[in-house]
Amino acid sequence: MKKTIYDIAKHAGVSIATVSRVINNTGRMSDETRKRILRIMEEFDYLPNMHASALTGKKTNSIGVIVPDVSNPFFGEIVKFIQLFAEEQGYTVIIGSTDYHPEKEANYFSLLKQKSVDGLIMATSVDSDESLERLQEIVDDNVPLAMLTHDRMPFPMDVVTIDDSMGGYIATNHLLELGHKDIVFVTGSQTMTSFRDRIKGARQSLEHNGVEFHESQIIKSHFSIEGAKEDIGQYLETHLPTAIFAVNDVFACATIQAARKRGVKVPEDLSVVGFDNTVLAEVTDPPLTTISQPKADMGKQIVRMLVEAIEGKKTSKSKIILSPELIIRQSTVKPEAQV
Amino acid sequence: MKKTIYDIAKHAGVSIATVSRVINNTGRMSDETRKRILRIMEEFDYLPNMHASALTGKKTNSIGVIVPDVSNPFFGEIVKFIQLFAEEQGYTVIIGSTDYHPEKEANYFSLLKQKSVDGLIMATSVDSDESLERLQEIVDDNVPLAMLTHDRMPFPMDVVTIDDSMGGYIATNHLLELGHKDIVFVTGSQTMTSFRDRIKGARQSLEHNGVEFHESQIIKSHFSIEGAKEDIGQYLETHLPTAIFAVNDVFACATIQAARKRGVKVPEDLSVVGFDNTVLAEVTDPPLTTISQPKADMGKQIVRMLVEAIEGKKTSKSKIILSPELIIRQSTVKPEAQV
DNA sequence: CTGTTAGCGCGTTCAG
DNA sequence: CTGAACGCGCTAACAG
Numbered sequence: 001m002k003k004t005i006y007d008i009a010k011h012a013g014v015s016i017a018t019v020s021r022v023i024n025n026t027g028r029m030s031d032e033t034r035k036r037i038l039r040i041m042e043e044f045d046y047l048p049n050m051h052a053s054a055l056t057g058k059k060t061n062s063i064g065v066i067v068p069d070v071s072n073p074f075f076g077e078i079v080k081f082i083q084l085f086a087e088e089q090g091y092t093v094i095i096g097s098t099d100y101h102p103e104k105e106a107n108y109f110s111l112l113k114q115k116s117v118d119g120l121i122m123a124t125s126v127d128s129d130e131s132l133e134r135l136q137e138i139v140d141d142n143v144p145l146a147m148l149t150h151d152r153m154p155f156p157m158d159v160v161t162i163d164d165s166m167g168g169y170i171a172t173n174h175l176l177e178l179g180h181k182d183i184v185f186v187t188g189s190q191t192m193t194s195f196r197d198r199i200k201g202a203r204q205s206l207e208h209n210g211v212e213f214h215e216s217q218i219i220k221s222h223f224s225i226e227g228a229k230e231d232i233g234q235y236l237e238t239h240l241p242t243a244i245f246a247v248n249d250v251f252a253c254a255t256i257q258a259a260r261k262r263g264v265k266v267p268e269d270l271s272v273v274g275f276d277n278t279v280l281a282e283v284t285d286p287p288l289t290t291i292s293q294p295k296a297d298m299g300k301q302i303v304r305m306l307v308e309a310i311e312g313k314k315t316s317k318s319k320i321i322l323s324p325e326l327i328i329r330q331s332t333v334k335p336e337a338q339v
Numbered sequence: 340m341k342k343t344i345y346d347i348a349k350h351a352g353v354s355i356a357t358v359s360r361v362i363n364n365t366g367r368m369s370d371e372t373r374k375r376i377l378r379i380m381e382e383f384d385y386l387p388n389m390h391a392s393a394l395t396g397k398k399t400n401s402i403g404v405i406v407p408d409v410s411n412p413f414f415g416e417i418v419k420f421i422q423l424f425a426e427e428q429g430y431t432v433i434i435g436s437t438d439y440h441p442e443k444e445a446n447y448f449s450l451l452k453q454k455s456v457d458g459l460i461m462a463t464s465v466d467s468d469e470s471l472e473r474l475q476e477i478v479d480d481n482v483p484l485a486m487l488t489h490d491r492m493p494f495p496m497d498v499v500t501i502d503d504s505m506g507g508y509i510a511t512n513h514l515l516e517l518g519h520k521d522i523v524f525v526t527g528s529q530t531m532t533s534f535r536d537r538i539k540g541a542r543q544s545l546e547h548n549g550v551e552f553h554e555s556q557i558i559k560s561h562f563s564i565e566g567a568k569e570d571i572g573q574y575l576e577t578h579l580p581t582a583i584f585a586v587n588d589v590f591a592c593a594t595i596q597a598a599r600k601r602g603v604k605v606p607e608d609l610s611v612v613g614f615d616n617t618v619l620a621e622v623t624d625p626p627l628t629t630i631s632q633p634k635a636d637m638g639k640q641i642v643r644m645l646v647e648a649i650e651g652k653k654t655s656k657s658k659i660i661l662s663p664e665l666i667i668r669q670s671t672v673k674p675e676a677q678v
Numbered sequence: 679c680t681g682t683t684a685g686c687g688c689g690t691t692c693a694g
Numbered sequence: 695c696t697g698a699a700c701g702c703g704c705t706a707a708c709a710g
Contacts, residue, residue: 014697015697016698018696018697021695029696030695056702
C-alpha cells in the first residue's frame with residue numbers, strides 16, 4: 001500500500017518527471033496539470049520518500065541539536081524554541097542529550113553525520129579530542145555549524161550567546177546597589193566558559209565599585225542539586241555573607257535550601273541572585289531575582305543563521321551577542337532590611 | 340571524500356557483497372577476511388549510508404517519541420530516560436513536542452512516517468480526528484506503537500502507565516491519616532485520563548474513610564502556572580481547606596504561591612500534595628510532599644517493549660502498570676499543628 | 679565462502 | 695513541456 005512517485009504519475013497520466021517537477025517546483029508546465037497532480041498527491045496522501053531523495057544528494061531538511069541535558073529546564077526550553085522555529089522553516093530537529101559525557105557527544109556527531117543532517121547546533125562545550133575529531137569530519141562535509149551559549153570556536157561557525165560577562169556584572173551591580181558589601185559567588189565547572197565569564201563580569205563590577213575581591217569569595221560546586229547544597233552549606237558554616245550570586249538558577253535554589261537548613265533566611269538574612277530565569281526561579285520561595293536569557297530570541301536567531309547558511313544565503317560567519325536582563329523578584333533586599 | 344561500500348571493498352580486495360555481509364553480520368566467511376574488512380572500515384571511518392539501507396526496506400534504527408511539551412520537567416526527564424535506554428538498544432530517538440496542539444501532533448505523525456521510524460512512543464492523548472487518521476496510516480504500515488502515561492488505546496499497542504488511581508488514593512490517604520477532613524482537589528483538563536484517574540482515586544480514598552465529597556471540592560484549572568495561580572487564588576478567597584491535593588507538581592506549586600499571596604502559610608495553615616515528583620518538588624519551599632512516578636523505570640519498560648515489538652520478539656500487546664510512591668517532604672503536616 | 683546483479687524510490691540529465 | 699534511462703549506496707537473491 002506504499003505510494004511512490006510512480007503511482008502518482010500513473011494515476012495522473014503523466015511521467016514521474018512531471019510529478020517530480022511539481023514536488024520540487026522546478027521547470028515549467030501547464031497550470032492545469034500541476035494542479036491535477038497536486039490534487040492526486042493530496043488524495044493519495046503521498047509523501048516523497050526522504051531516503052530516496054537524500055540518497056541522491058538532496059537536503060534532508062533536518063538539523064541536529066546537541067545539548068548537555070534535556071531534562072534541565074534551561075535546555076528544555078531552548079530546545080523547545082529551536083524546534084519551534086526550525087519547523088517554521090521546514091526543518092525537523094534531531095536532539096541529542098550528552099549528559100555532559102564527551103563520549104556521548106562524539107557518538108552524536110557520528111550519528112548526525114550518518115543521518116546526513118543539513119546543519120548542526122551545539123550547546124555543549126565541544127572539548128574532547130574524540131569529539132573534535134568527529135566534528136572535523138562533519139566540517140569536512142561542509143555541514144554548517146552553529147554554536148549556542150558557548151563561545152569556543154574550534155571551527156568557523158555562527159555563534160549566538162548572551163553577554164555572560166555583562167550578566168555577571170549587572171547581577172553584582174544589583175547587589176551592590178542594594179548596599180551589599182559582603183558578596184559570595186557560587187559557580188560550577190570552570191570548563192564552562194559561560195560560567196567563567198559570569199564570574200568575570202561579577203569581579204569587574206566589584207572592581208568598578210571599589211569593592212575588594214578575594215578568591216575565598218568563590219564557592220566551586222558540582223552539577224547536581226544535592227552536591228551543590230552540600231558544598232554551599234559547608235561554606236556557610238565558616239562564613240555568612242549578606243548576599244550570594246549563583247551562576248545559574250539551580251545553584252541559586254541549592255543556596256536557598258542550604259541556607260534555610262541552617263536557619264538562615266532568604267532574603268532577610270541573605271540575598272540571592274540566580275541566572276537563566278528558568279521555571280525554577282518562579283517556583284522557589286522566595287521567587288528568585290535572576291538574570292534572564294532571551295531564550296526564545298536565542299533559539300530564533302540561531303535557527304535563522306543556520307538555515308541561511310544551509311541554504312547558501314549567507315557565506316560569512318557571524319556572532320550574535322544578546323543582552324541578559326535583570327529580573328528582580330523577591331530573593332534580594334537591602335542589607336539594612338536584614339536582621 | 341565520501342566513503343562508500345565500494346571503497347571499502349576495493350581496498351579490501353573483495354566484493355561489496357562481502358563487505359555488506361560483515362556490516363550486517365550475515366552469511367559466513369573466513370574470520371580472517373572479516374577482520375581485515377573490519378579493520379579497513381575502521382581505518383576509513385566508514386559509516387554505512389542509512390538512507391541507502393533504509394531505501395531497501397531495512398530498519399532505520401530510529402524511534403519517534405511524541406510528548407506534549409519538552410520544556411515541562413516531567414516530560415524532559417521522561418524523554419531523557421527514553422533516549423538513554425533506546426540508545427543502549429541501538430536506536431536513535433526523534434522527539435516531537437506538540438505543545439498540546441492536535442495539529443502539530445498530526446504533523447509529527449506524518450513526519451515520522453516519512454522518516455520511516457521503526458516504532459513510535461506517544462505520551463500525548465491522541466484525540467483529534469486528524470491525528471487518529473494519520474496514526475491509522477502508520478498503523479497500516481505495521482509500525483509498532485507504545486503509549487506512555489495515557490491509557491487510551493485507539494489501536495492495539497503496548498502501554499506503560501502508573502496506577503494513577505492508586506496515586507490519587509495514597510495521596511489522599513496520606514492527608515486523611517494526618518487528620519485532614521477538609522481537602523480540596525486541583526486538576527486540569529479533564530481530557531487527560533491520568534488526571535481523571537487521580538481524582539477518582541482520591542474520591543475512593545475519601546469514601547473508604549467515610550469522608551463525604553462534593554463537587555465543590557474540585558478546582559478545575561489550566562495548564563499555565565499563571566492561570567492556575569489565579570484560579571486557585573480565587574477559590575481560596577471563598578473557602579480555605581486544611582489541605583489540597585493537586586494532580587501535578589505544577590499545580591501544587593501554583594497552590595503554594597496562591598496561598599502565600601493571601602497570607603496562608605504552607606504547611607502551617609495548609610498542607611499541599613503534588614504529583615510527579617519533578618525537580619519542582621525539590622526546590623519549592625516547603626519541599627513538596629508528592630507522588631512519585633518511576634520515570635526511569637517507565638522509560639526503560641516502554642523502550643524494552645517497543646524494541647521487542649520492532650524486532651519481532653513479541654507479538655502480543657501488553658500493558659504495564661507501575662506503582663506510584665508517596666514521597667513525604669515538608670508541605671504536609673497534621674492539622675493540629677496548624678494554627 | 680565469495681562475487682554478480684537486480685532492484686529500492688527518486689532526482690536528473692538528455693533526447694524527444 | 696515530457697518521457698526514458700542512469701545513478702545514488704546498499705541489500706538480497708542467485709550464481710559460482
